[in-house]
Amino acid sequence: MTLNALLFQALNGLSSASSLFLVAAGLSLIFGVTRIVNIAHGSLYMLGTYIAYSLAMHIGGALGFWGGIVATAVVVGILGALIEIVLLRRIYRAPELFQLLATFALVLIINDAALWIWGPEDLLGPRAPGLRDAIEILGRHLPTYDLFLIFVGPVVLIAMHLALARTRLGRLVRAATQDREMVGALGVNQAILFTVVFALGSALAGLGGALQVAREPANLSTDLTAISDAFVVVVVGGMGSIGGAYLAAVIIAEVKALCIGIGVLHIAGMALNFSKLTLVAEFLVMAIVLIVRPYGLLGRVQAAVRSIAEPEEPIRAATPTFKLFATAVLVILIFMPLLARNSPYTLVLGIDVLIAVLFATSLHFIMGPGGMHSFGHAAYFGLGAYGAALLVKWLGAPMSVALIAAPAVALAGGLLFGWFAVRLEGVYLAMITLAFAQIVWALVFQWEELTGGSNGVIGVWPPPPFDKSGFYFLLTLALTALGVFLLRRFLFAPFGYAMRAGRDSPLRAEAIGIHVKRVHWLGFAIAGCVCGIAGGLFAFAKGSISPETIHVQRSIDGLVMVLLGGIQTLTGPIVGASLFATLQDTVMRQTEYWRALLGGIILVLVLAFPGGIVGAFTRLFTKRAAVT
Amino acid sequence: MSDLSIRALSKAFGGVHAVREVSFVIERGEFLAMIGPNGAGKSTCFNMINGQLAPDSGEILFENRNIAGLRPREIWRLGIGRTFQVAATFHSMTVVENVQMALISHAGETYHLWRPAAELHRAHALDLLQQVGMRDAADKPSRVLAYGDVKRVELAIALANEPRLLLMDEPTAGMAPRERNELIALVKRLVVERGISVLFTEHSMDVVFAFADRIIVLARGRLIADGTAAAIRDNPKVQEVYFGTGKTFAAKASP
Numbered sequence: 001m002t003l004n005a006l007l008f009q010a011l012n013g014l015s016s017a018s019s020l021f022l023v024a025a026g027l028s029l030i031f032g033v034t035r036i037v038n039i040a041h042g043s044l045y046m047l048g049t050y051i052a053y054s055l056a057m058h059i060g061g062a063l064g065f066w067g068g069i070v071a072t073a074v075v076v077g078i079l080g081a082l083i084e085i086v087l088l089r090r091i092y093r094a095p096e097l098f099q100l101l102a103t104f105a106l107v108l109i110i111n112d113a114a115l116w117i118w119g120p121e122d123l124l125g126p127r128a129p130g131l132r133d134a135i136e137i138l139g140r141h142l143p144t145y146d147l148f149l150i151f152v153g154p155v156v157l158i159a160m161h162l163a164l165a166r167t168r169l170g171r172l173v174r175a176a177t178q179d180r181e182m183v184g185a186l187g188v189n190q191a192i193l194f195t196v197v198f199a200l201g202s203a204l205a206g207l208g209g210a211l212q213v214a215r216e217p218a219n220l221s222t223d224l225t226a227i228s229d230a231f232v233v234v235v236v237g238g239m240g241s242i243g244g245a246y247l248a249a250v251i252i253a254e255v256k257a258l259c260i261g262i263g264v265l266h267i268a269g270m271a272l273n274f275s276k277l278t279l280v281a282e283f284l285v286m287a288i289v290l291i292v293r294p295y296g297l298l299g300r301v302q303a304a305v306r307s308i309a310e311p312e313e314p315i316r317a318a319t320p321t322f323k324l325f326a327t328a329v330l331v332i333l334i335f336m337p338l339l340a341r342n343s344p345y346t347l348v349l350g351i352d353v354l355i356a357v358l359f360a361t362s363l364h365f366i367m368g369p370g371g372m373h374s375f376g377h378a379a380y381f382g383l384g385a386y387g388a389a390l391l392v393k394w395l396g397a398p399m400s401v402a403l404i405a406a407p408a409v410a411l412a413g414g415l416l417f418g419w420f421a422v423r424l425e426g427v428y429l430a431m432i433t434l435a436f437a438q439i440v441w442a443l444v445f446q447w448e449e450l451t452g453g454s455n456g457v458i459g460v461w462p463p464p465p466f467d468k469s470g471f472y473f474l475l476t477l478a479l480t481a482l483g484v485f486l487l488r489r490f491l492f493a494p495f496g497y498a499m500r501a502g503r504d505s506p507l508r509a510e511a512i513g514i515h516v517k518r519v520h521w522l523g524f525a526i527a528g529c530v531c532g533i534a535g536g537l538f539a540f541a542k543g544s545i546s547p548e549t550i551h552v553q554r555s556i557d558g559l560v561m562v563l564l565g566g567i568q569t570l571t572g573p574i575v576g577a578s579l580f581a582t583l584q585d586t587v588m589r590q591t592e593y594w595r596a597l598l599g600g601i602i603l604v605l606v607l608a609f610p611g612g613i614v615g616a617f618t619r620l621f622t623k624r625a626a627v628t
Numbered sequence: 629m630s631d632l633s634i635r636a637l638s639k640a641f642g643g644v645h646a647v648r649e650v651s652f653v654i655e656r657g658e659f660l661a662m663i664g665p666n667g668a669g670k671s672t673c674f675n676m677i678n679g680q681l682a683p684d685s686g687e688i689l690f691e692n693r694n695i696a697g698l699r700p701r702e703i704w705r706l707g708i709g710r711t712f713q714v715a716a717t718f719h720s721m722t723v724v725e726n727v728q729m730a731l732i733s734h735a736g737e738t739y740h741l742w743r744p745a746a747e748l749h750r751a752h753a754l755d756l757l758q759q760v761g762m763r764d765a766a767d768k769p770s771r772v773l774a775y776g777d778v779k780r781v782e783l784a785i786a787l788a789n790e791p792r793l794l795l796m797d798e799p800t801a802g803m804a805p806r807e808r809n810e811l812i813a814l815v816k817r818l819v820v821e822r823g824i825s826v827l828f829t830e831h832s833m834d835v836v837f838a839f840a841d842r843i844i845v846l847a848r849g850r851l852i853a854d855g856t857a858a859a860i861r862d863n864p865k866v867q868e869v870y871f872g873t874g875k876t877f878a879a880k881a882s883p
Contacts, residue, residue: 312720314769317746490741494732497721497745501729504718510700511678511710512730512785514738522739 004138006261011137013257014250015146018153021249022208023226024233025160025242026201032177032240033197036088036099037427040106042227044076044202047110048209049218050118051075053125056213062129065214072210073203080202084195090607092194096426097373101563102606104556108599111223116593120220125213145214152211156204157246164242173197177240228434228552232282235431236289238299247297248289252282279442283435287420290432294424312568317492333477337470347469351541353581354473354480358534360561360577365487365527367559368567369496370520371503372421375430376437377558379417380410380528382550384535386444389457389545399462399540403479406536407529413440414528415521422520434552441550456546460539476537483530488570490526499523557584564605566612575614631656631793631825632677637686637696639672646672648849649686654793654825659816661840662829665869668846670829671713674797677827678710679703690793709791713798715778719771723762723781726770727753730788756784759818776807783815787822794819796828800835808832812839837861845869 027041055068083106091099131148134141164170172193176183184190209226216222233252237244259281262274277284295301318326332339333350340346363377387409388402397405417436421429444451451457465471490496501509502516509516539545548554557580565576583601588594609616632654639647647669654660664670675681677688679700688696695703704710717726731749732738757763760780765773770781779799786794799815800808812835819826830836836843836857843860845853847869853860860866 314720314722314725317744492744492746493742494737494740494745494748497725497729497732498738500720501718504720505716507680507700508712508716508718511704511712513701513704513733513789514729515701519738 008138008140009257009261013254015149017249017253018149019208020233021153021246022204023230024245026204027230028234028240028245030201033173034194039103041205043107043110043223044205045209045226046223048072048076048206049212052210052213053123053218056125065129069210073207076206077199077203081195081199084198097563098606105599105602108595112593112596122217122219124217128214160242232286236286238296241298244298252285255281276446280439283438286435337473344469347473349585351473351476352585353578354476355534355538356577356581357574358480358483360558360573361484361487362527362530363558364562364573366524369491369500370523373430374433376433376555378550378554379437379440380531381535383413384410384532385539385545385549388536389460389539392460393457403536407532410532411529414525418521418524422517445547458544461543462540479533483533566615569614572612572614633689635687638684645849650851652844657823659826659841661836661843664846669849670846678795707792709786710795711782711786711799715782717770722767723770724753724766727756727784730785734789760784776803794824794826798829808835
């Protein structure tokens with residue numbers, strides 16, 4: 001590997017940094033002012049590529065390409081404004097997590113809309129008119145378009161900096177980033193400010209996507225990749241810092257480029273393949289940065305947004321009616337294998353639902369009472385699943401041993417990752433949990449010798465009598481009921497109270513001798529451990545597992561389940577998980593556009609039941625009680 | 629015997645010397661008021677004693693042990709209770725659960741996973757609430773309480789670890805005048821009964837001069853006076869600091 005080759009890779013890195021920056025800058029701008037973490041930002045980027053492709057193909061020529069790119073930015077900006085006016089404006093006062101959920105619903109809807117309009121094939125756009133050639137630099141050929149991209153990033157950075165520093169709108173944006181309530185109190189029309197900022201941020205995402213049209217094909221999976229890349233960049237650079245975003249984009253793109261450039265390196269007889277690191281490189285960078293600088297490279301401690309979420313009711317021990325109801329449900333479930341003798345599908349669905357319940361309840365344990373919004377709970381599910389499956393595969397371990405190992409492996413993961421995670425708060429905590437989940441995913445994906453890589457592990461079947469779905473259902477029911485019962489018990493015990501105390505008021509909790517970080521750390525580990533049981537059960541239920549098990553999609557499914565049911569209630573995750581898993585297994589299978597359907601359902605729920613389903617019921621009953 | 633002895637305590641934020649070489653003592657059972665105009669360094673001083681800030685230099689001796697730089701939870705374990713300037717309770721818990729939480733922590737049961745917390749130390753917690761006059765509100769969510777009542781609950785929480793020293797940063801901030809006197813009278817009665825030493829800051833001079841055993845005055849980070857109410861009233865330095873601002877007490881001394 002020569003120095004020239006390294007430098008050349010560094011140039012390549014710079015051109016990738018520009019598009020990373022465009023997406024991230026828009027996200028950062030929107031977050032700074034509206035405090036909304038817009039997951040649909042990646043979808044706007046994806047739409048940018050598709051729209052630019054269509055314009056370039058239909059109009060053609062330089063006008064179609066270059067004019068198309070500008071037009072795309074405008075169109076996506078308008079779309080962003082529409083999204084803000086129609087949807088987000090209704091939920092600014094909702095809890096932060098609900099906003100996440102709503103924007104996630106948009107991801108699903110936009111993805112299916114793109115599938116409907118452009119179809120499932122990858123679409124490769126034309127090469128840029130006027131910049132088709134490559135020039136020779138350092139003895140290699142660099143496409144002139146890449147060279148052009150290298151300059152786009154800094155130009156946009158400077159333009160944004162000037163706009164923020166010199167214009168009236170820029171001053172308002174900076175003021176709102178520091179204290180939006182004060183800006184509102186000074187008589188600024190927040191509604192218009194928010195819409196404009198959202199439109200600008202969206203236009204940047206659209207521009208970023210459009211510029212990719214000559215480099216990479218339009219693809220339906222770019223929405224999630226773009227948003228996770230953008231998140232990493234924003235978090236590394238510091239939320240709300242545009243300069244930080246560029247710095248972070250450069251660092252991450254360079255690290256990735258260098259990993260590819262270095263390739264396989266032989267150190268002391270060991271072959272180390274650096275190019276394999278690209279999948280985790282950005283998450284490693286993020287984990288390191290967050291540990292050293294918890295608010296990002298150029299970020300500052302966030303001014304606390306005065307809490308606008310509805311306060312939580314004190315938890316009450318189960319009433320006799322509730323106990324009776326729970327027992328009745330449990331009894332019906334125990335007789336399920338008999339009742340559903342003739343419909344094996346019902347039992348399979350039942351197993352899926354039970355596993356989802358355990359998964360969601362363990363996530364709720366840290367999200368609700370712990371106040372730690374984990375975006376990477378799939379990691380512990382995956383650790384449990386792989387822990388069990390690999391024991392069976394390599395050591396021929398019996399199911400009983402594998403099912404004990406599953407929570408143990410997940411507990412170890414929870415202890416390790418949790419130790420870092422509890423040092424952070426809010427969005428930063430969410431992002432580092434996501435980073436850890438991605439690292440686990442990449443590890444599983446790339447360590448083919450051990451895990452089978454993308455093929456996964458097959459042949460993980462339960463021994464008789466559990467090979468009959470009726471018996472496996474009962475086993476799943478027993479472990480799920482045990483897990484849910486234990487977690488509930490912990491929440492009513494001093495430990496659960498201490499966890500809530502640390503969430504409600506960390507200062508006050510420390511002032512009465514509670515080691516808040518340690519309590520939250522152990523809570524994190526307990527949740528991981530219980531989630532591992534769900535993972536182990538999943539492996540034997542499916543007979544095979546793949547890296548899909550740990551995919552970010554699963555983490556988000558968990559969030560949706562918890563929020564659907566209602567985060568402030570203890571039965572919420574159970575109801576939410578049951579509903580979600582049932583919908584996923586039944587309605588979703590009926591249509592090609594299940595994502596949009598799910599997104600639509602989520603939006604309705606978010607707008608109609610901001611306290612989740614169980615929360616809505618509770619309120620209904622308390623109102624009734626107040627009337628009578 | 630002195631309970632708390634502060635020696636040459638200093639803290640700077642950037643170039644601002646918030647607290648400079650402050651020294652004073654609190655005798656056992658003493659009700660000591662710390663006063664001074666805004667920005668005098670009272671809260672910084674407080675936060676160093678309760679562990680929220682680490683001092684740049686100086687010693688904080690509690691029962692002859694240097695506690696400077698210890699964490700809040702460690703200081704609490706040694707027997708120092710505190711209330712907050714802006715009252716903070718655990719808003720997702722009931723009033724009695726707030727007190728129970730402190731009792732649970734004091735008993736070293738924080739990590740217990742099995743017995744429901746609602747059953748633990750309830751009688752003791754109710755008793756503490758009785759003493760601060762909040763027994764009737766025990767099972768209400770703490771977030772629905774009026775601010776003055778929250779302050780009372782805080783006091784019950786602060787008494788849970790049977791402290792020998794109580795730190796109260798503006799215990800009556802945000803309260804109506806009558807409530808103020810009632811609360812301080814309550815605190816005074818409780819600490820006399822239990823022999824607790826108290827260090828408190830206060831802006832209401834009526835309260836300070838009516839209840840404090842001794843008063844120390846801070847101005848621009850320095851201790852400028854230390855004495856009885858009468859001595860402080862007549863101290864020319866104190867008069868200078870307060871002159872033209874909060875003249876709630878009239879100068880009697882002739883110039």
